[in-house]
Amino acid sequence: MTGSKQSAATPIPTGLTVRKQSRLLEVTFDDGAAFSLPFELLRVYSPSAEVRGHGPGQEVLQTGKREVELTALEPVGNYAVQPHFSDGHNTGIFGWDYLYWLGANQSQLWAEYLARLEAAGHGAEAGRSAPMAAPAAAAHGCGHKH
Numbered sequence: 001m002t003g004s005k006q007s008a009a010t011p012i013p014t015g016l017t018v019r020k021q022s023r024l025l026e027v028t029f030d031d032g033a034a035f036s037l038p039f040e041l042l043r044v045y046s047p048s049a050e051v052r053g054h055g056p057g058q059e060v061l062q063t064g065k066r067e068v069e070l071t072a073l074e075p076v077g078n079y080a081v082q083p084h085f086s087d088g089h090n091t092g093i094f095g096w097d098y099l100y101w102l103g104a105n106q107s108q109l110w111a112e113y114l115a116r117l118e119a120a121g122h123g124a125e126a127g128r129s130a131p132m133a134a135p136a137a138a139a140h141g142c143g144h145k146h
Contacts, residue, residue, distance in 0.1 A: 010097040016081065018070055025070065025083075027099055035103025040128065043068045043085050044113055045102060046092030061120055066128040 011029035018025055023039040044051070044062040053059050065087070072084035076093050084090040094102075102109065117127030 010095075011100055013096055013099070016073065018073055020069065023069065025073070027103060029096075029100060033100065033103065035099075035106065037099070037102055037106065039068050039070045039085070040065045041102065041106065041110060041113075042070070042083060042094070043087070043089060045109060046083075046089065047094060047098055048089070048092035050089065050091055061116055063117065063120075063122060063127045064129060 011031040011033060013027050014030050015028040016025065019036075025037045025039065025042060026034070027037065028034045043065045046052075046062075051060055051062060067086075069086040070083050071086050072090075074082045074084070076082050080093045080095040081099075082090065082093050114124035117124045120127065
């Protein structure tokens with residue numbers, strides 16, 4: 001999933017609601033699907049280069065995002081939104097197809113995220129709370145200014 005391109009068959013959102021207190025983005029689509037996406041899930045699966053890297057195997061595990069908040073949600077044309085998170089991350093563009101994919105695969109993605117935290121030596125729950133120390137040269141994740 002690209003995160004910013006929309007295919008012809010992609011359902012279109014009919015509603016986007018930010019629930020700050022419960023930290024959820026509620027998305028309803030024109031095919032009847034409805035998803036409640038935790039801000040943490042959106043942040044750790046951001047389609048940005050900071051998170052995904054610039055190619056396979058360059059993904060950067062995101063830690064310490066349990067309490068992340070959505071501070072803004074900007075439209076990008078008529079095909080996407082760009083969330084701004086309380087940790088300063090704002091470079092991911094979430095196309096309608098990517099939001100739909102995140103919602104449809106949320107359980108599996110969450111399990112994979114917790115497993116990656118465990119594999120990296122973090123307890124799944126502890127890794128969600130404690131930020132990982134980044135080397136000074138990799139402060140932006142991939143070495144580029146975002």
